[in-house]
Amino acid sequence: MAELLVSLVQTDLVWENKEANLRHLEAQLHSLRGKTQVVVLPELFSTGFSMQTTKLAEPMEGPTVQWMRTLARELQLIITGSLMIEEGGNYYNRLLWVLPNGTIGQYDKRHLFAYAGEDRYYQKGAKRLIASVNGFKVNLQICYDLRFPVWARQQSQEGQPEYDLLLYVANWPERRRLAWMQLLQARAIENQCYVIGVNRVGEDGNQIYHSGDSMVIDPLGEILFTQKDKACIHTVTLRKEHLQQTRNQFPFLRDADGFELIV
Secondary structure: OOEEEEEEEEOEOOOOOHHHHHHHHHHHHHOOOOOOOEEEOOOOOOOOOOOOHHHHOEOOOOHHHHHHHHHHHHHOOEEEEEEEEEEOOEEEEEEEEEOOOOOEEEEEOOOOOHHHOHHHHOOOOOOOEEEEEOOEEEEEEEHHHHHOHHHHOOOOEOOEOOOOEEEEEOOOOHHHHHHHHHHHHHHHHHHOOEEEEEOOEEEOOOOOEEEEEEEEEOOOOOEEEEEEOOOEEEEEEEEHHHHHHHHHHOOHHHHOOOOOOOO
């Protein structure tokens, strides 16, 4: 059955310095040529978790999106991560799913982190994005979305689970790392799917420290990989056979409550 190679890039980010971040990330992506199918970058990978939208946001035709397109085509892999986007006079924390052929899927962060004022600078999204690659369906979400399980909840599609992998990109601070780690495991168990969380490391421009703790979790909640406090690149092989065996052995999703998302 299908396998999917996913590479997590846990890295420090230079505060509000696109050129430095893209230069550093480009070198890391080139090291993955021929070794993976999907590369996952942290939330707001080109700037850090900044509220300087008028200064730093770009249109969809801007240089950072073009950088993602160029590298996806050159390296023949999918690149995903979020960045500041300006569109129609609004600003979005937008996750892009960039294919080698230039096609782009997009997801605007639904749950804006009011505790840090994110809701005052960005417009929230209203639609989920579930992408497909190599026999896997991937539900793409951003950081604070993790705290809201209904937004990630599996919905049956003709008796089949809606997705196979739930992916979060984040700038999640070390002071709340327990919530990050436990909620990632909970999302895997309750949705019977793989979960990947990719976080940054290091101190940001607000002197907030991030310990990383990027994780890969299987559909039983077992931690397949995690790394604390240092930058790393880790490639994991996800196996559809293991996912199917788990769902067949423990058919819990059949007993789930039906519901409708109202946004």
